Amino acid sequence: MTAPAAPPARRLGIAPGLALCLSVALACTWLRDATGIAALNPVVLALLLGIALGAGLGRPAPLRPGIAFAAKPFLRAAIVLLGLQVTLGELAGLGAAALVLAVVVVAVTLPCTIWLGRRLGVDPALSQLIGAGTAICGASAIVAANQVARGRDEDVAYALAVITLCGTAALLAFPLLGEVLGLSARAYGLWAGAAIHEVVQAVGAAAAGGPEASQSGTIMKLARVVLLAPAVLALGLLAARAASRPSARVPVPWFAFGFLGLVLGGSSGLLPPVAAEASRQVVPVMLAASVAALGLSTDPRELRRRGMRPLLLGALSTVLIATLALAGIALAG
Known part of the structure; x- marks a missing residue:
């Protein structure tokens, strides 16, 4: 039996808040495109503008249903569509050793960051979000992981700020470090792709090493996105183990299966190439709209109360993944 369609009144109730979030996303995307500054990530800009609007306007009742829709169902749809941007053929071109490295950096960085967060006294949900953003793909991973980590909106906002700051520092430092270390173009690209957080940051850093570095870095980063x-x-299973009651409801991230389904669909040729190209245009706007919704729901005072420990956690996690990736590349030759 198919689920009934949403009543027209409910769809109209969603429209004002969703329109506001999309307007913020489109404005931030336009600003990045108009200036040509790739570092102006529309997702981060949407978060900042959302927080500013939320502080100034609050959340009027007519906007709340649409903001809630953008923060969850709309976000999950964006993550599913992200699967169109990766194919198994591209990943196979990296070689077995590089693919193993991608798995290792994610499999080690995420739990180690959670462990470090526990030692530093950082809230577990916030530690999971910082770990996911560092280990996988920045903002997309943070908002996806929060579907099971169930952190507060302030946790998401803080994690996004930490990952943006640490990823930008890596973007600036990696080209200099690559020269000092004497890495080949391919090795440098793999290092950037395996260690830097956001896709745009990793690709930008890899491009500084030339065409070969750019290609290897981009595909290595996509390998992490697939993970x-x-x-x-795995975070959902962690939530199940941490549940205090046997009957506690544990979230099942069904959107993750949708993501994998589109990876397989795009890889098999069942989906036309135009679908992947369309997703590259649509998904960033959808993610920015979802993060704008989170910003509208964020209390800046709560961000200040988090203190500096989560920032220290992000810095330590960044050093960890960079060191781990470099060691893996050295071992693989």
Whole structure:
């Protein structure tokens, strides 16, 4: 039996808040495109503008249903569509050693960050979000992981700020470090793709090493993106183990299976190439709209109360993944 369609009144109730979030996303995307500054990530800009609007306007009742829709169902749809941007053929071109390295950096960085967060006294949900953002793919991983980590909106906002700051520092430092270390173009690209957080940051850093570095870095980063679904599933299992009651409801990240389904669909040729190209245009706007909704729901005072420990956690996690990736590349030759 198919689920009944949403009543027209409910769809109209969603429209004002969703329109506001999409307007913020489109404005931030336009600003990045108009300036040509790739570092102006529309997702981060949407978060900042959302927080500013929320502080100034609050959340009027007519906007709340649409904001809630953008923060969850709309976000999950964006993550599913992200699967169109990766194919198994591209990943196979990296070689077995590089693929193993991608798995290792994610499999080690995520739990180690959670462990470090516990030692530093950082809230577990916030530690999971910082770990996911560092280990996998920045903002996309943070908002996806929060579907099972169930952190507060302030946790998401803080994690996004930490990952943006640490990823930007890596973007600036990696080209200099690559020269000092004497890495080949391919090795440098793999290092950038395996260690830097956001896709745009990793690709930008890899491009500084030339065409070969750019190609290897981009595909290595996509290999980490594919691991988003298994990582979210693992965090869901962690939530199940941490549940205090046997009957506690544990979230099942069904969107992760949708993500994997589109990876397989795109890889098999069942889906036309135009679908992947369309997703590259649509998904960033959808993610920015979802993060704008989170910003509208964020209390800046709560961000200040988090203190500096989560920032220290992000810095330590960044050093960890960079060191681990470099060691893996050295061992693989």
